Every structure is written in structure tokens, then in C-alpha cells.
Amino acid sequence: MSEMEQQLNIELTEETAEGVYSNLAIITHSNAEFIIDFVRVMPGVPKAKVKSRIVLTPIHAKQLFRALGDNLSKFEQMHGPIKGADVTPIPMNFGGTNTQA
Numbered sequence: 001m002s003e004m005e006q007q008l009n010i011e012l013t014e015e016t017a018e019g020v021y022s023n024l025a026i027i028t029h030s031n032a033e034f035i036i037d038f039v040r041v042m043p044g045v046p047k048a049k050v051k052s053r054i055v056l057t058p059i060h061a062k063q064l065f066r067a068l069g070d071n072l073s074k075f076e077q078m079h080g081p082i083k084g085a086d087v088t089p090i091p092m093n094f095g096g097t098n099t100q101a
Helices: 014-018 058-079
Strands: 024-029 034-040 049-056 098-100
Touching (some): 034 058, 049 058
Antiparallel strands (some): 024 034
16 A cells, blocks of 8 residues: 555444435435435335435535446346336425436
8 A cells, every 4th residue: 555545444333234225216416415315115105204315525426326337237247137227216296306216
């Protein structure tokens, strides 16, 4: 490791390691940030709650986009195409410019 490189020590608490299940992501943005709301939608229930919100700078959003694309490609190379990825989006009833994933 060169003098210019630094090692980053990342801690993961037990609670965070458990994760939060989400089956819908809603993405909004302004000129300064991207916001990703992770939602859990339950069948037959007309309401859903945001379980986690991540706020990113545009640069970090682009890095996440690239890293996710790279990981999806690697996953599909190992396991084949992901089926059901082109499902019709669920209509949302709140304002703002959003994209669903």
C-alpha cells in the first residue's frame, strides 16, 4: 500500500447487519442530492412505510449506479438473467419527481 492510499476501517453493528427488507425503491433528486427511499410493500395492504432513506451526492449516486450495474452483471453471469425485473411499477400517490426500482 502506498503512502497515498489509506485503509478505511468500517464497523457494522449487529442491528445494522440484520438489514431491513425492502421490495420497492423510490428515487428522487434535486440539483444537489439524490434521495433513495426503501419501502416494504405488503400484498393486499394499501399503505406502505418507508423503512430506510439514503441521501447521496450526485457523484456518490453515479458511483452507486456503476457499482450496482457491475454487481448485477456479475450475478447474471453466475446465475443467469434475473426474471421479473420488468414488472409494471406500482402507482404512487405522493408528489415529486420519482423513479421506482
